[in-house]
Amino acid sequence: MTVGNADLAEEALDKAAEVREEAGLPFGTPVNVYELCEKLSPQVRVRFANYSMEGCYHRSDRPLIEVSALRPLGRRAFNTAHELGHHVLGHPGMRLDEQIGEGKSDPATSPEEFAANAFAGFLLMPKIGVRRAFTARGWKASVARPEEVFAISCHFGVGYLTLVNHLAFSLNEITRERAGALSKVGLPVIRRSLLGGQGSDRLWVADRHYSMPTLDTEVGTTLLLPIGSEPEFDHLRHDADIPLGRVFTPTRPGLIRVEAADGWAVVVRVAKFQYSGWSTNRHLELEDGDDD
Numbered sequence: 429m430t431v432g433n434a435d436l437a438e439e440a441l442d443k444a445a446e447v448r449e450e451a452g453l454p455f456g457t458p459v460n461v462y463e464l465c466e467k468l469s470p471q472v473r474v475r476f477a478n479y480s481m482e483g484c485y486h487r488s489d490r491p492l493i494e495v496s497a498l499r500p501l502g503r504r505a506f507n508t509a510h511e512l513g514h515h516v517l518g519h520p521g522m523r524l525d526e527q528i529g530e531g532k533s534d535p536a537t538s539p540e541e542f543a544a545n546a547f548a549g550f551l552l553m554p555k556i557g558v559r560r561a562f563t564a565r566g567w568k569a570s571v572a573r574p575e576e577v578f579a580i581s582c583h584f585g586v587g588y589l590t591l592v593n594h595l596a597f598s599l600n601e602i603t604r605e606r607a608g609a610l611s612k613v614g615l616p617v618i619r620r621s622l623l624g625g626q627g628s629d630r631l632w633v634a635d636r637h638y639s640m641p642t643l644d645t646e647v648g649t650t651l652l653l654p655i656g657s658e659p660e661f662d663h664l665r666h667d668a669d670i671p672l673g674r675v676f677t678p679t680r681p682g683l684i685r686v687e688a689a690d691g692w693a694v695v696v697r698v699a700k701f702q703y704s705g706w707s708t709n710r711h712l713e714l715e716d717g718d719d720d
């Protein structure tokens with residue numbers, strides 16, 4: 429990293445800490461970026477849009493972030509944090525992001541895009557939190573298997589490749605060679621490995637170390653939850669019990685509390701698949717006559 433890039437990364441790291449403080453969030457824990465945007469003053473509004481661009485940010489008295497609803501869940505969260513980076517780093521004008529990439533930007537071509545990505549990485553995956561997430565599970569980042577890195581990416585609500593890049597290029601927890609090897613492992617292979625051969629197009633894992641009180645997901649995304657997990661409503665269809673846990677698929681939007689025997693609990697918040705609209709309305713149950 430050159431001195432200029434190190435300065436940009438340092439500023440992004442400081443801003444991520446400031447934003448957490450303003451929102452009253454401890455440093456190091458996983459965060460829900462949409463809730464964080466609601467807590468800022470002025471509130472930063474987030475809207476999911478049905479377009480192919482990654483996202484954009486409109487600076488005004490009522491700041492607005494739009495992100496593509498067509499990207500995977502983890503990518504949507506990272507893109508929102510990236511646009512929030514443009515907001516808090518004071519980048520002027522309206523930002524249109526055609527391509528954000530998996531958390532990597534070339535600082536030589538765009539210092540502001542590099543800084544916004546660095547901010548998003550430090551905000552969503554703080555170093556101390558990442559280390560804790562691996563050690564709590566008895567894993568080491570430097571030698572973690574793809575399935576383990578995938579589970580940690582779910583812990584922080586981001587995509588697998590986004591975490592791989594962050595571990596290598598921002599946190600220096602893994603080598604670039606290791607990042608290259610992890611990047612070559614396809615998500616279908618990881619999903620089959622975790623689910624024991626039962627295929628699924630989309631998967632989210634929350635194990636016993638998953639620490640957020642909520643889990644944002646959408647209709648049709650397979651969930652691998654701890655052994656003994658019991659949902660309070662039938663929005664989650666029980667698909668199977670496997671050695672790693674219980675497999676469910678959300679069938680309609682809503683909020684569902686899930687408890688496991690030893691006190692582990694989470695509120696699963698299900699949105700419509702590729703929901704577009706205000707982030708604050710994303711988990712509302714469908715009214716009669718709505719499309720599903």
Ligand SMILES: [Zn+2]
Pocket residue numbers: 510511514523524525540541544
């Ligand atoms: Zn940008």
